[in-house]
Amino acid sequence: MRNLTLVIPAKNEKESLPRVLEDLKRYNLKILVVLEEQDSETIDSIKNYDCEILFQNKKGYGNALIEGINYTDTEFFCIFNADGSFNSSELPNMYYLAKVKKFDLVFGTRYEKGSKSDDDTMITLFGNKFFSYLGKKLFCLKINDILYTYIMGKTKSFKTLKLNSKDFRFCVELPIKIHLKGLKYKCIPSFEKKRIKGLKKVNAIKDGLLILFEMIKLFFNYKILKKNIKIFD
Ligand SMILES: Nc1nc2c(ncn2[C@@H]2O[C@H](COP(=O)(O)OP(=O)(O)O)[C@@H](O)[C@H]2O)c(=O)[nH]1
Ligand SMILES: [Mg+2]
Numbered sequence: 337m338r339n340l341t342l343v344i345p346a347k348n349e350k351e352s353l354p355r356v357l358e359d360l361k362r363y364n365l366k367i368l369v370v371l372e373e374q375d376s377e378t379i380d381s382i383k384n385y386d387c388e389i390l391f392q393n394k395k396g397y398g399n400a401l402i403e404g405i406n407y408t409d410t411e412f413f414c415i416f417n418a419d420g421s422f423n424s425s426e427l428p429n430m431y432y433l434a435k436v437k438k439f440d441l442v443f444g445t446r447y448e449k450g451s452k453s454d455d456d457t458m459i460t461l462f463g464n465k466f467f468s469y470l471g472k473k474l475f476c477l478k479i480n481d482i483l484y485t486y487i488m489g490k491t492k493s494f495k496t497l498k499l500n501s502k503d504f505r506f507c508v509e510l511p512i513k514i515h516l517k518g519l520k521y522k523c524i525p526s527f528e529k530k531r532i533k534g535l536k537k538v539n540a541i542k543d544g545l546l547i548l549f550e551m552i553k554l555f556f557n558y559k560i561l562k563k564n565i566k567i568f569d
Contacts, residue, residue, distance in 0.1 A: 398506030444486035444526030
């Protein structure tokens with residue numbers, strides 16, 4: 337998988353990230369860790385590993401991913417978490433689907449036959465189901481697990497999307513824009529492991545509301561766009 341860069345957003349992950357990088361040693365791929373320059377404990381924890389570090393210019397999960405993927409120079413990228421919850425054994429199949437089957441994007445999902453999550457709580461399960469339902473109703477997305485964001489794809493396709501979300505709104509802005517742009521995507525079953533250590537960074541109420549407003553905003557922008565296209569037709 338020499339044409340692949342794993343883009344790992346990290347914030348206060350000194351316990352989990354070294355173990356994630358240890359596990360990834362078995363693959364021949366590039367690793368780009370994106371974090372804030374001030375996060376010295378995480379930086380120190382990975383100094384003996386073969387990975388590149390990119391300091392993000394701004395703050396936030398979405399900002400780390402946008403800057404990281406835009407910086408990537410390999411044909412394919414994959415969003416990979418620093419907390420140990422993503423199963424690296426799924427990478428070869430995702431790579432095959434992107435490279436050989438030519439999907440622009442491949443999404444992992446925890447809610448299909450053959451998948452499972454050991455990290456979901458009642459709240460995150462409800463949130464994921466609700467937002468996935470909304471994605472289907474408002475945009476006809478063919479995605480059952482919209483917030484998981486274990487995604488591999490063509491770097492060039494990602495760069496055309498021009499995403500703006502600096503925070504966890506990224507998790508809905510990405511699939512919605514992929515779908516509206518008519519890119520070819522596929523969901524495959526995934527097994528989510530428990531976070532190794534440290535705290536979850538998602539705040540169910542604050543981030544849940546931000547995500548809800550983002551979906552509504554994108555829906556109205558999409559309606560206005562469709563109306564304007566009709567007028568100019
Ligand atoms: N660079 C950066 N990474 C972040 C930020 N917030 C979360 N992350 C990373 O994004 C990934 C997903 O966050 P996590 O807390 O596991 O989310 P959850 O499991 O969905 O609650 C982890 O690798 C985090 O370290 C942030 O503000 N900046
Ligand atoms: Mg996590």
